[in-house]
Structure formats: structure tokens, C-alpha cells
Amino acid sequence: MAIQYWLMKSEPSAYSISDLKRDKKTYWDGVRNYQARNFMRDDMKCGDLVLFYHSNAKPPGIVGLAKVCQEGYPDQSAFDPESKYFDPKSNPNHPTWIHVDIQFVRQFKRIISLNDIKKNIKLSSMKVVQKGSRLSVQPVLAKEFEEILCMADA
DNA sequence: GCCAACGTTGGC
């Protein structure tokens, strides 16, 4: 199976690419959306590459690259009443929420802003540019991924 | 801070 490509959103005030660079790897906890969960549970494989996107940032955009280093396993934060991600409906015997681990690959020299992505006709199919798209874990086509890397290195 | 788009909840 060829590697697949993804885009994952994070608010930099919550967890930024700099945090990932410092930590080297992290568990992607707190996703509470079934579609995003399903991608992490069913489709994301070790070695898959991830575009790291800063949402609610100035400007919003893709800031770097990460790699899946641990496939789906239960999100412990759902069981922790102290966590802001606590979900009383998630049963430890049948966890509702599954996440992956990702590791830092590199930070881009420049932000590929949402505006840059919108201006690039080759990227018009990306979910992230579509109005109202709120999916925080989304698949990216190989050709889209390659175009993003070209822009990052340009 | 505003608000449109979306997902979830819960009454019926």
C-alpha cells in the first residue's frame, strides 16, 4: 500500500508546529468528530505524511510536515474527567475516540497561507479551501501534496 | 467579535 497524505488542523495557541518540533512527536488527542476519527482509526498508516495546518492563526495556513508514527489507538483524554476533552459517553472497554501519533519532519521556511492555497488552481480540490469545511483531519491527494511541497520550497 | 456553516442533541 502506497503511503497516503493528510492535512491536520491545530490552533497554534493549543498546539503549534513549534510545539511539535520541540516534542519530536505527539499524540493527536482531542478530535471529537466522527469523520476525522474514522480517518485516524481506519486509514492512517505509519509512514503517511501529514501537512500541519494552523487554524485560527494569522494567517491560517500550512506550516510544516509531520509523519504518522503510531497507528490508531484509544484517546485517553476522553476518559479523564479533568481533561477538556473528557467524554463521559466514551467507555474504556469500547473507546469512542481513537487517535494516532505523529512525529515532526520539518517546518516550512514560509507559511503556505490559506490565501496562497486558494490562489493556486491546482489546489482548488483541497477540502481545506472549500467553504464551511471544518474537518480537522482530511485526506490530501498525492498531486496536491507535491504541489504544496513545491510551494514550500519555492 | 461576528457570523456562516456544520455537527449533534433531543423532543415529538
Add this chain to the structure above:
DNA sequence: GCCAACGTTGGC
């Protein structure tokens, strides 16, 4: 199963 109300996301 429908759908109105509500909460959240996230660009602007």
C-alpha cells in the same frame, strides 16, 4: 425519522 435548537469551528 424529522427538524429546530444549540454548540463549535474557523475565516474574516
